[in-house]
Amino acid sequence: MPLLSQPAPKPERPRRKPDLRALPPMAIAGDSVEMRLGDTLVSALPDGALWITDSKTLIVSDLHLEKGSSFALRGQMLPPYDTHAALLKLTDLMLRLQPDIIVSLGDSFHDKGGPNRMDARDRELLRLLMSRCDWVWVEGNHDGRAPETLGGAFHDVLHVGSLVLRHHPTDAAAPGEIAGHLHPCAKVSGRGRSVRRRCFATDGARLVMPAFGAFTGGLNVCDDAFANIFPEGATALVLGKDRVLPAPNERLLSD
């Protein structure tokens, strides 16, 4: 009878995670978290954008604009408001921070046809944003060089002071790399439940940005894909409802 209780082997223990000593230095400042990447002070904002105070540079990553219409094209009529939602969020940041430079760190559009599918209202809003500061597109894997047609500067890698900005994180990169692409999410448990949210992932030397787009899903920071970038494990700066909350590595769960 296969249904009966069977003898059990010794239970496995979950793997230990690095302890708190490995935490990078950071400070909670209002709704944001401030930390140093190399010698540059950066702020992780609750909207999922990164702010470099010295150079008044605002970085957002993985906007995935026109993801809704990309799916509609294939017969899944997702709401057509994702581009507008992302641009409004960006407008809000621009009005608050008055940046000199905005960097869109790759995968600005969900696909290469995205810029052509934008409706007039969103196109106008984007044009307005781009006219207020220096606008830099960084090349992504979804959209390639497609955003170039919209104006602004175009780079595959951008250097801002000692920081290196590129879409795809490199394995064992030098300190100071800021990348996107992976859409990090953190799962934190407690009080008999778990919460999964977008997050920044950082070890104090490098940083991976959360996705900014309205429909962009995420990859758990415990996934192997992050192991090569953060060999010592990463701290998650989790996007809460209206502030950024750091979660140490040992509080993070895999999916």
Added chain:
Amino acid sequence: MDARAPLLPSPFAEWFAARGWSPREHQLELVRRAQAGLSTLLIAPTGAGKTLAGFLPSLIELAPLKAEGPRRPHKLHTLYISPLKALTTDVARNLSTPASEMQLGVRIETRTGDTPPSKRQRQRAHPPDILLTTPEQLCLLIASEHARVFFEDLQAVVIDEIHALAPTKRGDLLALALARLGRWAPAHRRIGLSATVADEHGLVDWLLGSEPSPPSRGRGRSDAPHVDDRPPPPTPAPQGGGGEARDIIVRAPPGATPIIDVLDSDARIPWSGHTARHAIPEIYETIKRTKLALVFVNTRAQAEMTFQELWRVNEDNLPIALHHGSLDVGQRRKVEAAMAEGKLRAVVCTSTLDLGIDWGDVDLVIQIGAPKGCARLVQRIGRANHRYNEPSRALLAPSNRFEVLECRSAQEAVKEGALDGESRRIGGLDCLAQHIMGCACGEPFDADQLYEEVISTAPYADLSRAQFDRAIDLVATGGYALRSYDRYRRIVQDPHTNRWRARNPSVAQQHRMNVGAIVESEMLDVRLAHRAGVRQRPGVPKSEGPAPLVAGRRLGQIEEYFIEGLAPGDTFLFAGEILRLIGVRETDALVVRAGDQQNPKIPSYAGGKFPLSTFLADRVRHMLHEPARQKSLPPQVREWIKMQKRRSVVPAPDEMLIETFPRATKHYLVCYPFEGRLAQQTLGVLITRRLERLGKHPIGFLASEYAMAVWGLEPMGDIDLAQLFDEDMLGDDLESWLGESTLMKSTFAKCAVIAGMIDRNVPGAERKTGRQVTFSADLIYDVLKQYEPDHILMQAAFQDAGEGYLDIKRLGALLRRVKGKLIHRDLPHVSPFAAPVMLEMGKVGVRGGADEAVLEDAASLIAEAMS
């Protein structure tokens, strides 16, 4: 009987006679009615020869065709629809036996998800005489080209277990599909096979639909098939004679009244809990005296618990098995086979064995925990003894004091033949959207005609034309106020005929892959983990430290939300074993056996997935208040009620008692609506929000099937309760809560899948697992809520939430019921009725804590480490 004998032609009469049987009156009645071209709703208890009654008329009509020889044309005569795939196979077998014994030469085939494509293709070109299938397969057939040709010879539709299908989303889709068949084969008759139900007329309406235009009353095939491109108006199955709907009901004589006992355990009856652990030894003794007992419980978690407990006392090593929906299919099939072969003595099971198939000679049904509703109880009892004239036997084992009352109430009600009725269902807009797309994939449709057809079905009888047009727009472009997807339409209108059709074959194919109303919760495979490298591959260097864990044997599936609540290292009961969670990899929950553990972490959904029926709740409230009806209760329960009367008050059936009292450092408010866990959970959320605004600093709440308790840091005795419990909480408070509710988001996700906005499986798309789809659906919900809160799918989700997991409809009825009838007692300490609720607090995770708090906990750890 003799006068009716000619009804049965040769070889049927001989077949019955050769077996020494005579056809039952209701079986003959169905033959008579079929000959007059009439539809029928047959209400019969289990074992009354229901299936044969449904098919006998068709077999009689088909028998003469044999003379035409084996090369006679292929025409679909009878369509049989059952809610279970397994039931179609079972019925096919039971039907084929007499058909071949009588050498009728009738072609009988099944068509389910398991039918290979080659056979499907062949069936479409050469239909059998009788096709046995499921609602989903019918939807697929309708969404195929040449559907009209396939169905236009149809003479009869037999719908089995119609009472189980009608009040569901699958029932919505089926009702719409039947209306389509009514257009293509206007002369067909319908036969509904049902267990005893409270609202028979509701089922009649569902079966026949309304009559927008006079139905054809002729029998047999209509002489002129409709070849012109203006199809006839939708025609429900003929009722005949213009008589009242109730004329179509045929009742088999009820079987013997079941014998129901309530276990008055010698052991102390627990105040709270759902395990009936106290009664296990007595239940075991009962099983020992029985040939085969079905032990029904209400949830999978309870099934696991009960199975463990029974084996703990199983000194005789009786073959006791476990059967529930999460177990691996192979495992379930093994149990079913063992049952059929008479190798088992008891099976602990959930609603998976509620319906349909005979798996053995069950002679006792044991219901652990309260049955929650009379209809369900009667259905379950029917599983014992499928012999018609012998009474079924059942034993009810209440697991706590409130359940003693509930079991007694149910026992009384069954004796009186009283039943709780499901209220009639309003058809889901998501199902309507799916049907519209399905129609467009088959024969192009005219919107006016389709609307007429849709409102002829019972679930959509009240659908406005405006809503229908919005549903078309939802299918075509997503139905957004911002008309940005007009150029990506999934269905397009022919400029000449105005008919709608699928834009291209690929969207039609996409639709066919997404048919159906069953959207499973996100499930994870539970797999035993073991260390990799037991067989080290040559050339692969051994890594440092322990080898990584790899997924091994699959034990079954479990809801993702349950695993989400666990941390690695936690233990739980599954597949009859205590398992420890190691972690989750993609869609696998990796576990190891934890046999050393005595007390697993018990699943938090232990309370029961079926809410107490309104009908039964009402009877419990009356029983509480009428001492005369308490005589049969066990002394400890009577004593408990008496104490409540002394310490607080026992409310009248139409009143709701609210008690406030302090305990330790906290202050409590407990109310007793008796409206089931789901409605009371929603009540708990809303009351907590209100108390927050009143500055009472509520900390948490808990809902049982009978009561709802909320606690906080401030005394609650001075609250204006009439205002607190006012119906207006269903306005803004509900609205703002729904915006964040995870239940609402998953409800929305299901609607979006059914309506075709999100694919079940996108070929080659970036989202590889169901788990990521859920996450995206959350984001879609957030965006839609912000930008187009009145979107038709938001309405659909709200309607579902009202009836499903949030039970808003019932909560509304409760608040109206108790208006002006609140009784308040401000007590110095906990009352006897409140004690069971208080005891449950330690056991279940307290709901109501905010997600943000979880993140803050984690963040405070950082703050500590940094200071």
